[in-house]
Structures are given as C-alpha cells and as structure tokens.
Amino acid sequence: MMRDFVPPQRLLLGPGPSMVHPRVLQALAAPLLGHLDPAFLGVMTDVQHLLRFVFATANPFTIAVSGTGSAGMEAAIVNMVEPGDAVVVGVNGVFGTRLATVIERCGGKAIRLEIPWGQVIPTEMIESALRRSGPVKAVVLVHAETSTGACQPLEAIGSLCRDHNALLIVDAVTSLGGIPVDVDRLGIDVCYSATQKCLSCPPGLAPLTISPRALSAIKGHRTPCQSWYLDMALVAEYWAEESRAYHHTAPISMIYALREALRLVEEEGLPARVARHRLNSEALVAGLMELEFLPLPPAEHRLPMLTCVTLPPHIDEAAIRRQLLQIYGLEIGGGLGPLKGKVWRIGLMGESSTEANVLTFLNALEEMLIQFGWLSTPGIALHAAARVYSRTGQKEY
Numbered sequence: 034m035m036r037d038f039v040p041p042q043r044l045l046l047g048p049g050p051s052m053v054h055p056r057v058l059q060a061l062a063a064p065l066l067g068h069l070d071p072a073f074l075g076v077m078t079d080v081q082h083l084l085r086f087v088f089a090t091a092n093p094f095t096i097a098v099s100g101t102g103s104a105g106m107e108a109a110i111v112n113m114v115e116p117g118d119a120v121v122v123g124v125n126g127v128f129g130t131r132l133a134t135v136i137e138r139c140g141g142k143a144i145r146l147e148i149p150w151g152q153v154i155p156t157e158m159i160e161s162a163l164r165r166s167g168p169v170k171a172v173v174l175v176h177a178e179t180s181t182g183a184c185q186p187l188e189a190i191g192s193l194c195r196d197h198n199a200l201l202i203v204d205a206v207t208s209l210g211g212i213p214v215d216v217d218r219l220g221i222d223v224c225y226s227a228t229q230k231c232l233s234c235p236p237g238l239a240p241l242t243i244s245p246r247a248l249s250a251i252k253g254h255r256t257p258c259q260s261w262y263l264d265m266a267l268v269a270e271y272w273a274e275e276s277r278a279y280h281h282t283a284p285i286s287m288i289y290a291l292r293e294a295l296r297l298v299e300e301e302g303l304p305a306r307v308a309r310h311r312l313n314s315e316a317l318v319a320g321l322m323e324l325e326f327l328p329l330p331p332a333e334h335r336l337p338m339l340t341c342v343t344l345p346p347h348i349d350e351a352a353i354r355r356q357l358l359q360i361y362g363l364e365i366g367g368g369l370g371p372l373k374g375k376v377w378r379i380g381l382m383g384e385s386s387t388e389a390n391v392l393t394f395l396n397a398l399e400e401m402l403i404q405f406g407w408l409s410t411p412g413i414a415l416h417a418a419a420r421v422y423s424r425t426g427q428k429e430y
C-alpha cells in the first residue's frame with residue numbers, strides 16, 4: 034500500500050501558486066453539492082458578485098472559467114478572434130509570446146509589438162500599429178508580465194481602441210487582487226485572471242469578464258467558436274441566473290474555495306490590499322539592492338507582487354535556489370526563456386505578501402550568501418528592509 038502523502042512545509046514566494054489562507058483550505062473540504070443544486074447556484078451568484086467587485090466592473094458576464102489562467106487566456110482569444118482577424122499583441126515576455134501563439138492557432142493574424150523583455154509597450158507604438166494596420170479586431174496586452182516583473186500601463190489604451198473600433202483584451206492573471214484592475218474605467222472589453230496568484234486560492238479557475246460591447250461582437254461572428262468547452266456563449270447559459278442550463282460539471286470545490294478567497298479580499302478591502310503589496314515589495318527591493326540583485330524593469334514599471342531581479346555575476350543561482358528550498362522550505366522562481374539562469378522571480382502575492390515573509394527571505398538569502406563566501410557583512414539587506422518598514426510607520430500585515 035502506498036503511504037500517505039504529507040506535503041513538506043513550504044513558504045511559497047515564487048511566481049504562483051501563492052500561500053493560501055486556512056479558511057480557503059477549509060472551504061475546499063466542504064461536502065459536495067450537485068452543480069444544479071439551488072444551494073450551489075447561490076454560491077455561483079456570490080462568486081459573480083465578488084468577481085465584479087475585484088474587477089471593478091458592472092459586466093453581467095463575469096464568471097470563473099473551469100481551468101487555470103491559460104484556460105482564461107484561451108477562452109478570451111478563441112471567443113473573440115475569428116480566422117483572418119488582425120490582432121495587435123504586445124510581446125515583451127513569456128505570456129505575450131504565448132498569446133501570439135494562441136491568436137495564430139485561432140487563425141488570427143498576430144501583429145506582434147516586440148519590445149525587450151523587462152520593458153513595457155509604449156502607447157504610441159500601439160497607436161501607430163492601429164493606424165497602419167487597417168481594421169484590427171483587438172489589442173491584447175499583458176497587464177502584469179510575470180516572466181519579467183513589468184507592469185504594462187493601461188491608461189488611455191481603452192479609448193484608443195474605441196477610436197479604432199478595436200476590442201481591448203487584457204491578461205490580468207498576476208495583477209488581479211494586487212494592483213487595481215479597473216475594467217470599466219479603463220475600457221477593457223475582455224479581462225481574465227487566475228486564482229493562484231494575488232487571489233491566493235489554489236490553481237484551477239480563471240476569472241473572466243466580458244463587456245456588453247465584446248459580447249455583441251461574439252454574436253456577430255460568422256463562424257461558431259472553435260472550442261466547444263470554452264465557448265462562452267454556451268457557458269453563459271450555465272452561469273446566467275435565468276437559465277442555469279447544464280454545459281459541463283462545475284468544479285464545485287474550487288468554486289467554494291474561490292468564494293472564500295474573494296471574501297477575504299473583500300474583508301481586507303482593495304485599497305488596503307494594494308498598499309500592502311506595495312509596501313512589502315518596496316522593502317524587498319530595498320534589501321535585494323543592497324545585495325546587488327537589481328530589478329530588471331525600470332522603477333516606474335515594476336510590479337509589486339512579482340520582483341524580477343538580475344543576479345550578481347559570481348553566484349550559482351540554481352544552487353542557492355535549491356538550498357533555499359531544501360534548508361528553508363522557501364520557494365522562489367528562476368528565469369524563463371531567454372532569462373533562464375539570469376534572473377530570479379520573487380513573488381509576494383496575496384497571502385504571501387507579508388513583512389514576516391520579506392524578512393524571512395532576506396535573512397535566508399544573506400545566510401546562503403555568507404555560507405558560499407559571497408557576502409561578508411551580514412544584516413545589510415535586513416536593515417534596508419527594516420528601514421522601509423520603520424519609515425512608513427505601518428504595522429505588520
């Protein structure tokens with residue numbers, strides 16, 4: 034007989050999943066209901082209300098897609114892009130690259146706006162692409178590029194898209210719940226996220242909201258959605274309070290968990306949550322800079338929930354990450370694609386974003402560096418972080 038599996042204790046400070054609150058774990062263990070049980074339909078309605086709150090939208094179509102963030106991405110693209118459609122896509126990291134691939138698999142023509150990784154797509158570049166390219170179906174941008182730590186500005190892009198009769202599709206997988214994602218104010222037509230980043234829920238659902246303007250674009254499509262499972266016109270029949278028609282079995286336990294995770298977001302309040310993410314990342318960056326781990330994106334475009342730093346040339350990054358996991362139970366992320374071996378990605382997402390975690394990580398890192406003989410003055414990173422906390426005078430979250 035196989036033995037019980039007891040997961041080792043971990044502090045999750047990577048690019049997701051993040052730490053999960055005990056209340057969310059408890060929700061996962063609640064007894065199942067049928068997916069058409071009126072009691073469960075009430076839970077779905079709660080999730081929709083709470084998702085509209087975090088997305089800051091009044092969109093009636095606001096649901097949780099069954100699947101991880103990539104299912105949200107695929108749902109957004111496969112429902113909006115028809116064969117032959119031109120789509121402008123920002124490509125400055127792994128997720129922009131993946132989006133371009135998905136667009137092409139849907140038969141769309143991806144107009145890639147390529148920018149070095151770590152930088153953001155300038156508004157003028159989007160504008161000139163819209164002006165040069167003839168009719169464009171949509172502009173697709175990654176709000177928080179988790180592979181580089183860069184935060185894409187979205188101000189003014191919504192109205193630019195409207196001027197050119199294009200839809201605005203935004204990947205908010207890592208941003209939602211950590212920085213404001215004001216779907217209605219920014220004029221975002223389709224926005225998707227995932228549960229395991231700043232919402233601090235296990236992976237498995239992809240929040241998705243679609244504007245009435247984008248829904249009517251779907252209705253005007255010449256061809257049926259290429260995906261049956263992710264056909265949002267069909268899925269809408271299950272989520273709409275008036276119909277609740279069976280499409281596929283909802284992942285019941287995950288929806289319980291998401292409801293509880295969103296309730297925690299609501300209890301904290303979005304402004305307090307955003308301030309917490311900002312403060313802890315400021316302290317983390319102050320400490321890392323003392324150790325010569327320098328942030329990849331310029332200061333004005335850095336994400337608070339994901340800090341991507343280049344490494345001092347002399348260190349063996351894989352060995353340190355391995356030891357952080359083995360000795361301290363502490364997970365951080367390495368680089369992806371062209372940044373493999375060149376950067377670290379430290380996530381302070383949702384429940385993971387605390388003063389205690391920042392100080393634990395910096396302390397562990399300093400100890401490793403001393404042990405390998407790469408640091409001679411212990412405490413410099415911790416002091417820099419502590420200065421940030423004492424300067425702001427805010428108490429620990």
Ligand SMILES: *Cc1c(COP(=O)(O)O)cnc(C)c1O
Pocket residue numbers: 049101102103104106128175177178179180204206207227236
């Ligand atoms: C994590 C992530 C995804 C993919 O989500 P999965 O849950 O891994 O499928 C997509 N976009 C961004 C920006 C991400 O950070």
